[in-house]
Amino acid sequence: MDEALARGVLAAAEVLPAGAPEARLLALGENAVLACGDLVVKVGRDAGLLDRAQRELDVAGWLEEAGVPAVRAADPAARLVRGHPVTLWHRLPDGPRAAEPRDLAELLRRVHALPAPSFTLPRRELLGGVERWLRLAGDAIDPADAEFLRERRDGFAVAAAALTPQLPPGPIHGDALPRNVRVGTDGRPVLIDLETFSFDLREHDLVVMALSRDRYGLPAAAYDSFVGTYGWDVRDWAGCPVLRGARETASCAWVAQHAPADPKALAEFERRVASLREGDETVRWYPF
Numbered sequence: 497m498d499e500a501l502a503r504g505v506l507a508a509a510e511v512l513p514a515g516a517p518e519a520r521l522l523a524l525g526e527n528a529v530l531a532c533g534d535l536v537v538k539v540g541r542d543a544g545l546l547d548r549a550q551r552e553l554d555v556a557g558w559l560e561e562a563g564v565p566a567v568r569a570a571d572p573a574a575r576l577v578r579g580h581p582v583t584l585w586h587r588l589p590d591g592p593r594a595a596e597p598r599d600l601a602e603l604l605r606r607v608h609a610l611p612a613p614s615f616t617l618p619r620r621e622l623l624g625g626v627e628r629w630l631r632l633a634g635d636a637i638d639p640a641d642a643e644f645l646r647e648r649r650d651g652f653a654v655a656a657a658a659l660t661p662q663l664p665p666g667p668i669h670g671d672a673l674p675r676n677v678r679v680g681t682d683g684r685p686v687l688i689d690l691e692t693f694s695f696d697l698r699e700h701d702l703v704v705m706a707l708s709r710d711r712y713g714l715p716a717a718a719y720d721s722f723v724g725t726y727g728w729d730v731r732d733w734a735g736c737p738v739l740r741g742a743r744e745t746a747s748c749a750w751v752a753q754h755a756p757a758d759p760k761a762l763a764e765f766e767r768r769v770a771s772l773r774e775g776d777e778t779v780r781w782y783p784f
Contacts, residue, residue, distance in 0.1 A: 497524060497525070497526070497527070497528050497539070497540075497541045498524070499521055499524060499528065501528075501580075502521075502524075502528030502530065502539040502580075503519070503530070504578070505539045505577050505578050505580045505582060506519060506530060506537055506539060506582070508577050508578055509537070509575065509577040509582045511535075511537060511571070511582065511584050512532050512533075512535065512537070513533075516532050516533060517532060517533070518532075519531060519532040519537065520532070522536070526540070526541055526545070526691075527539060527540050527541065527545075527691075531587055533587070534586065534587050535570055535584060535585065535586065535587055536584075536585040536586070536587045537582060537583070537584055537585070538581075538582070538583045538585065539577075539580050539581075539582055540580050540581035540582070540583075541580070542579060542580065543576060543579045543580070543581070545581050546574060546576055546581040548581075548691055549574040549581035549582075549583050549691070550573070550574040550581075551615070551617075551618075551691070551693070552583065552690045552691040552693070553569045553571075553572055553573070553574060553583055554613070554615050555613070555617075555690045555693045556568055556569045556585075556690055557569065557572060558613040558614075558615075559607075559687070559690070562610055564603070564606050564607060564610070564687065565603070565680070565684060565685065565686045565687065566686060566687040566688070566690065567585055567586070567588060567678075567686065567687070567688045567689075567690065568585070568586045569583070569584065569585055569586070570584040570585055570586050571583070571584040588678050588680065588686060588688070589680070589681050590681075591678060591679035591680050591681055591683070592679065592681070592683060593679055593683075594674075594679070595674045595675075595677035595678060595679050595685055596674060596718065596721070597674055597705060597714070597718045597719065597721055597722035597725075598721040598722055598724070598725040599674065599677050599679060599685035600672060600673070600674050600676075600677050600685070600705070600722065601721075601722045601723075601724075601725035601726040602685055602725055603669075603677060603685055603686075603687045604669065604672055604701050604702075604726060605725070605726055605727070607667055607668065607669060607687070607701075608663070608666060608667070608668070608698050608701070610666065610667050611666070611667075612666065612667060612695055613667070616695075617667060617693055617694050617695035618694055618695070619694055619695065619696050620668060620670050620692070620694035620696040620697075620700050622656075622700070622739075622742050622743060622746050623649045623652065623653055623742055623745065623746055625746065625749070625750065626645060626646070626649045626745065626746060626749040627646070627649075628753075629749040629750050629752055629753040630642045630645060630646070630749055630752055630753075632752075632753035632756075633752035633753055633755050633756065633765075634756060636752075636755040636756040636762060637752050637755055637762070637765060641752075641765075641766075641769045642752075644769065644772075644773065645745055645748060645749050645752075645769070648741070648745045648772070649742075649745050649746075649749075652738060652741050652742040652745055653742070655738045655741075655742075656738055656739065656742055659697065659735040659738055659739070660734075660735065661697045661698070661699055661733075661735070662699065662728075662730075662733045662735075663697070663698040663699060663728075664698070665695065665696060665697050665698065666695065666698060667693065667694070667695055668693070668694050668695070668696055668697070668698055668700050668701045669687065669690070669692065669693060669701055670692030670693055670694045670696075670700065670701070671689065671692040671704070672700075672701035672702070672704045672705065673704055673705075673708070676688050676689040697739070699730050699733060699735065699736070699739055700739060702726065702728075702730035703730055703736060703739040703740050703743060704743065705719060705722050706719070706729075706730055706731050706736065706740065707740055707743055707744065710740075710777060711744070711777075711779075711780065711781040712780070712781055712782070712783060713780060744768075744772060745772075747768070747781075748765065748768040748769060748772065751764050751765045751768065751784050752765045754784065760784075761784055764781070764782055764784050767779065767781070768781055
């Protein structure tokens with residue numbers, strides 16, 4: 497997905513009011529996210545993501561009915577435009593501060609207390625994208641590194657399937673990071689980016705922050721505030737190293753896909769692979 501393509505799809509979708517100013521690009525990744533006035537438009541990478549786009553809209557409606565503060569859809573139906581899914585959202589105004597780990601924990605407590613919705617949520621296929629990301633990396637990465645990650649993926653997939661959870665499985669966000677929370681003008685946190693919502697081990701949502709503490713430099717005090725608000729530290733669970741290892745594997749492969757076009761991505765990928773090979777859990781990783 498590139499910006500020019502996304503803007504072409506947006507124009508063809510005709511979802512913005514006549515005479516609206518040019519949309520501003522907010523993010524570019526699996527989706528292009530563009531803002532215009534009080535609306536946000538998400539343009540997906542390809543037609544294969546249409547079902548996921550519709551499910552994100554369904555999740556937003558379900559959370560609204562459940563009273564969970566989350567981004568709201570401006571149109572309940574996803575549409576396919578030039579082979580790309582397009583969804584329309586209400587734009588959240590800028591709040592008084594950035595979201596903190598404790599804000600995320602507050603929202604996760606509410607999500608984790610919910611029963612399953614009337615529609616089907618998928619399992620959290622954390623390792624499902626590894627093969628595609630490695631193929632996109634191609635010859636930019638060492639084939640031995642790619643094979644190493646494939647072996648890790650297979651091993652952690654088997655180990656994760658055998659885990660005994662501490663918490664009852666149920667709805668989860670799936671990518672539980674403070675960046676997926678906005679603080680509203682009233683100072684209350686609001687959940688965003690709902691496309692990874694799943695029905696799986698609640699521990700998936702908690703391991704993300706434990707890994708942020710151990711790998712990405714999240715201060716211990718910030719992590720402690722997350723644990724204190726949520727009410728439980730996932731690191732006390734025997735299965736934590738398995739989910740952590742699975743997420744590290746996926747995160748490493750995700751960076752690999754950017755290596756052909758970005759030397760910084762290649763350097764970060766090689767740093768991560770080396771630390772996994774050496775079993776050194778103290779090596780700092782950097783967000784990319």
